[in-house]
Amino acid sequence: MKSLVPGVVLAVAAAAAAAEVVRLDAQQQSRAGIVVRPVLERSFGDQFRVIGQVVRSPGSTVTVKSVIGGRVESILVAPGDSVVREQVLVELHSHEILAIQGELLRAAARARLADKRLEAGTELLAVEGISRLDVELREQEALAARLEFEMTREELIDHGVPAEKLRRVLESKQPDPHLPLASPIDGVVLELAVQEHEWVQDYAPLLVIGNPDRIELDLQIAPDRATSVAAGDAVEFVPVGRPSATGRASVITQVPQVDPSTRTIRIRARITRGNPSLYPGVFVEGTLIHGSARLAPSVPASALINVGGGDVVFVRRSSDEFELRHVRLGMFNETRYEVLDGVEVGEEVAVEGVFYLKSTLVKGDEGEG
DSSP, X not given: OOOOOHHHHHHHHHHHHHHTEEEOOHXXXXXXXXXXXXXXEEEEEEEEEEEEEEEEOTTSEEEEEOSSOEEEEEEOOOTTOEEOTTOEEEEEEOHHHHHHHHHHHHHHHHHHHHHHHHHHHHHHHHTTSSOHHHHHHHHHHHHHHHHXXXXXHHHHHHTTXXXXXXXXXXXXXXXOOEEEEEOSSSEEEEEEOOOTTOEEOTTOEEEEEEOTTOEEEEEEEOHHXXXXXXTTOEEEEEETTOTTSOEEEEEEEEEEEEXXXXXXXXXXXXXEEOOTTOOTTOEEEEEEEEEEEEEEEEEEGGGOEEETTEEEEEXXXXXXXXXXXXXXXXXXXXXXXXXXXXXXXXXXXXXXXXXXXXXXXXXXXXHHO
């Protein structure tokens, strides 16, 4: 058999290359249901599947309570409102606050009288009109009166009455039964547990304030897997039903006890990259990667199809061209395959309509034959 001349060899090679490209216009792609996704870099190593949900981090919420009972006079915020530290949230009308302020005014009057008696006693001592013992007794009376005043004042401040409000009460000598309750932190109102004109008891929850940025993952794993999990292990996850909203997290710690209802161990993981729509309560599924891991290009399982006994993907070359590309696969993390060779991060591959592309390619080959 004679060998082919160089020109013929080039023509055959060009025909083979052309046979590995499928051309479809936008309308044909839409009818075929073709969807493309970028090749993403993912971590691969010793890994296993995890499920869980987004939760608020410990210490990220504060329940606002009143240490004293009363009637809800006004509510100045609503769920979802952003608030800042020291912003007044609720005002109570409290008879107990009124009574303690009455004690404060009486204590202030006694302190003033005791100071005057001490001042007069000091003057009398100077002219020997009173004994040293009498002056010392007046000093003790003045000290006791000041201590009573300060203790009553501190009690009101501990109950949440602002110092400026107490100053006005002392100047006007008129008690004020209104108790403003302020936010102890910057955050968002998550819950409102009371209504206006409602009577509340001591230490009853009124509102819940939280920091919306402090969220993490609460994951569940089988007990026999727990020993292979360590702080710092990577977690790649997606919200259930939203496979394109990928995120990453890092294991913080595990709770060393089996949950009696699920028979699993809980793992806490700090979210290091996520979607803005990751709200507490969203369920997630993902892969926990233990120990050292390598980053590599990856494609979802739906992008792969077998052609001629090998694994291939269809890479978008232009708006209407898809190139068949042979790939060499590595590990599988139950959603995506590690690609050791064949595609680069950022290239786009078909993840739906792949069988249609293959059938179109096969028909094209048959037609050329």
